[in-house]
Amino acid sequence: MQESGKDSIDLSVHNATKNFGDFVAVDSVSFDVEKGKFFSILGPSGCGKTTLLRMISGFIEPTVGSILIKNQDMAGRPPNQRPVNLIFQNLALFPMMNVAKNIAFGLERQKEKKAVIDKKTEEILERVGLPGFGEKKVDQLSGGQKQRVAIARSLIMKPTVLLLDEPLGALDLKLRDQMKVELKTLQNQVGTTFVYITHDQSEALVMSDHVAVMNNGIFEQVDTPQNLYAKPATPFVAQFVGENNKWEITIDKVSERKALGITKEGFKFSMPLEENLQNDDILQFFLRPESILLQPDPSIRDLNRFFVSVKTILFDGANSRILALLPQSRREIQISLPQNRQFDHIKIGDKIEAGWNPGSAITFPQEKVVA
Amino acid sequence: MIKRSFFKSRYLPYLLILPQIIVTMTFFYWPAIQGLSQSFFLSDPFGQRSQFVWFYNYIELFTDPLYLKSILTTFAFSLAVAAVSLSLGLFIASMANRALRAKALVRTMLIWPYAVAPAISGIMWLFLLHPSYGVVALGIKEWIGVDWNPVLYGGDAMVMIVMASAWKQISYNFVFFMAGMQAIPKSLIEAAAIDGAGPFKRFWFISFPLLSPTFFFLTVMNIIYSFFETFGIIHTVTQGGPGGSTNILVYKVYQDGFVGLNLGSSAAQSVVLMSLIIVITFLQFRFLEKKVQYGG
Ligand SMILES: Nc1ncnc2c1ncn2[C@@H]1O[C@H](COP(=O)(O)OP(=O)(O)O)[C@@H](O)[C@H]1O
Ligand SMILES: [Mg+2]
Numbered sequence: 001m002q003e004s005g006k007d008s009i010d011l012s013v014h015n016a017t018k019n020f021g022d023f024v025a026v027d028s029v030s031f032d033v034e035k036g037k038f039f040s041i042l043g044p045s046g047c048g049k050t051t052l053l054r055m056i057s058g059f060i061e062p063t064v065g066s067i068l069i070k071n072q073d074m075a076g077r078p079p080n081q082r083p084v085n086l087i088f089q090n091l092a093l094f095p096m097m098n099v100a101k102n103i104a105f106g107l108e109r110q111k112e113k114k115a116v117i118d119k120k121t122e123e124i125l126e127r128v129g130l131p132g133f134g135e136k137k138v139d140q141l142s143g144g145q146k147q148r149v150a151i152a153r154s155l156i157m158k159p160t161v162l163l164l165d166e167p168l169g170a171l172d173l174k175l176r177d178q179m180k181v182e183l184k185t186l187q188n189q190v191g192t193t194f195v196y197i198t199h200d201q202s203e204a205l206v207m208s209d210h211v212a213v214m215n216n217g218i219f220e221q222v223d224t225p226q227n228l229y230a231k232p233a234t235p236f237v238a239q240f241v242g243e244n245n246k247w248e249i250t251i252d253k254v255s256e257r258k259a260l261g262i263t264k265e266g267f268k269f270s271m272p273l274e275e276n277l278q279n280d281d282i283l284q285f286f287l288r289p290e291s292i293l294l295q296p297d298p299s300i301r302d303l304n305r306f307f308v309s310v311k312t313i314l315f316d317g318a319n320s321r322i323l324a325l326l327p328q329s330r331r332e333i334q335i336s337l338p339q340n341r342q343f344d345h346i347k348i349g350d351k352i353e354a355g356w357n358p359g360s361a362i363t364f365p366q367e368k369v370v371a
Numbered sequence: 372m373i374k375r376s377f378f379k380s381r382y383l384p385y386l387l388i389l390p391q392i393i394v395t396m397t398f399f400y401w402p403a404i405q406g407l408s409q410s411f412f413l414s415d416p417f418g419q420r421s422q423f424v425w426f427y428n429y430i431e432l433f434t435d436p437l438y439l440k441s442i443l444t445t446f447a448f449s450l451a452v453a454a455v456s457l458s459l460g461l462f463i464a465s466m467a468n469r470a471l472r473a474k475a476l477v478r479t480m481l482i483w484p485y486a487v488a489p490a491i492s493g494i495m496w497l498f499l500l501h502p503s504y505g506v507v508a509l510g511i512k513e514w515i516g517v518d519w520n521p522v523l524y525g526g527d528a529m530v531m532i533v534m535a536s537a538w539k540q541i542s543y544n545f546v547f548f549m550a551g552m553q554a555i556p557k558s559l560i561e562a563a564a565i566d567g568a569g570p571f572k573r574f575w576f577i578s579f580p581l582l583s584p585t586f587f588f589l590t591v592m593n594i595i596y597s598f599f600e601t602f603g604i605i606h607t608v609t610q611g612g613p614g615g616s617t618n619i620l621v622y623k624v625y626q627d628g629f630v631g632l633n634l635g636s637s638a639a640q641s642v643v644l645m646s647l648i649i650v651i652t653f654l655q656f657r658f659l660e661k662k663v664q665y666g667g
Contacts, residue, residue, distance in 0.1 A: 094563075
């Protein structure tokens, strides 16, 4: 992230750690979120996302570390005295109140005048695309509408930072895709800083300016969605963000101009030349399905070319794949199957040529296994 | 299709429910019918002769100032018991719900009073509050200077049976309130907190409305309890006295019938009580199913 003036930082988390007994749920996490940005925390279930969010919102205090909002230390401040609001995993709409009452709840607690509350409620309902819904009961709403009411209830409090805990989790796929776009648009319009947590990489990639990938309580990488995908910093990120073929390989030979990788089964291919590559190094090797070209044009040079036998065709629209076997081995490899009709002839059992540019692979040194 | 066991005999089902029917007939319907018919007769105290008198017993009853007073006493008593036991049960439940660590222990401790029989609960309170040997009663007189004497004063006697009756019911209410509170998602409370509602406001605007089905159910249960199940307490603590000030309807049935040997009137009183139970139960079903519930 680029350095900019301190004033433009809305949320700053330093070294935040949370222990539950011996268990470290969140481990020394630090990050800054600039004003008006959409920041996502992406990680598998149980990695500590909610715990981190609850520390920011003030429901729990960090064991170690500090949380600053607009350069103010939040230590010891209860949730209602922090300029944040939270959209809960289950939305937490009040079932016994109608939509307008739900939204007005916070303003009523601030003893705002009724006329002002009514006006603001109507405005915010319009903003989230539910004009005139005030009198509806919560259980009359669809999943997407509940979503928007929850957003309206939080936004009406004008928080500096809006925290969202997997709010789209309960929606079905189609609606989720639609809400992703809406949420991003809404965030652009209101300009509030969003901190969004999810275990769904596509939500994080589509909506965010920056994404932190979290695993076992630590941040593995904080970066733009493009960089996470193209330049994952750790094996975990490479595997968690997008699809990847993962092999364990040994460096077979390093010359001045060329290195070779070899899988356990003896499949050899050339590797990008990196300075500290040693003979007999063991590496984790990642190759995205779409980095592998099917029947590459003979004119393309420097490809690792090889023949695979087609085992299964996984048709999934634009995401279609071939599951194929590498030459002389039982190792499976996923290859993207573009649906531009060029490859309609491919059948199970076919032997076809494939290839990848050595530069499109990503490698990491083998993790030391600590006994 | 779900496969079910299939029995050829048409009589087997009837045979199977027969014991239950016999028990219900013998111990409920038969006495109820007996009572109903008894209420239309006047008998002499020795059961020698009886005379069919139509609604005489009922007319007598509702023109008897003692009976009307007993109705008032019963309402005052049951409202007081319900109010005390509901509010304390709710209060303790909300406290126990907050105290995370001791929750299990607190719960177990608080459930115990419910296992105590009403008569025993009455005796215990007598030991505490009897004007001549009650420990607390002596303290009240000594330290607070109140002339506490439930043996002489009707008001004091009423307070005493309300306490003895409510005490047992608090634990019952507590269990239901506790269960009701745990069914409220924590996130609702937190959502209210982040919007600036303090503990009291959270309780009032969120927990309490969500507990209203529980609250309504318990109100009915408490009223039924104080109407019909407090006999043992009254009997051990005040015997309806002093001067009939704690003579609630169930106790009066017993007194008039078994002590006063006015069987006709006693039967008529039982019928009135039985109708009351039927009405309350009916209302409870109607309201619990319709009014006081929220979806989602
Ligand atoms: N109050 C708590 N006490 C003990 N362990 C907890 C508590 N809250 C969360 N945890 C543990 O911390 C870990 C992270 O939880 P959470 O932050 O909810 O994960 P996520 O939201 O990423 O799914 C989990 O293993 C969870 O069991
Ligand atoms: Mg979570």
